[in-house]
Amino acid sequence: MCFYDQYQMYCGDYKWGHFRQHCSKEYRTGETCGMKLVMTTIPKRDKCKLCSKIDTKKGRIVKEQERINRWQHEQKRGHQRVASIEASQQQIAQLEWEIQELDYQRNEAMQSTR
Template sequence: MCFYDQIKQTCNCYKWSHFRQHCSKEYRTGETCGMKLVMQTVKGEEKCRICTKIDTKKRAIRREQDKIKRWKREPNRSASIEKAESEILRHEVDLYHLEEDRLRKQGML
């Protein structure tokens, strides 16, 4: 059980930071035992990589939905609407996988 700093980001996700102290169970010089304990928590100033990607996907979905609303008022736009709907579906699948990754990462802490 070695001690590390922990960064709490603005999205309430955590990540490990610098190694601080060896535990008493580790007897090899320069090695860590593999278990991580928090020495101190430092507040970060930005969102994590996964949450940033989630925000980007949500903006892309909103943008495509706005296009569809606009195109439904215009005639002869069915192909554009279908393409935008397929893009929304692709973004939603990516969003689902990103949220799974975020939950998996939070469960590991």
């Protein structure tokens, strides 16, 4: 049970920081026992990497939806945008799948650390 800093992210996730102190169960000099305890929790204003990626992909989805709405409005005036709309819809589906994958990875990481 060695002691480490813990960085608490804005999104609620955390990551381990620097090693701070050995415990009494130290087996060999210079090695840690493998169990981590929190010495100090350091709050951070940033989100974790996975949450940042999810936010970026959600922003891209909003952008694609705005493009689709604009193209549908242009179609009413006689411009053909069917292929562009279909491509954007496929892009949105791909982004939603990637978000699901990132959510799964985030949930797995949360489960493994608790």
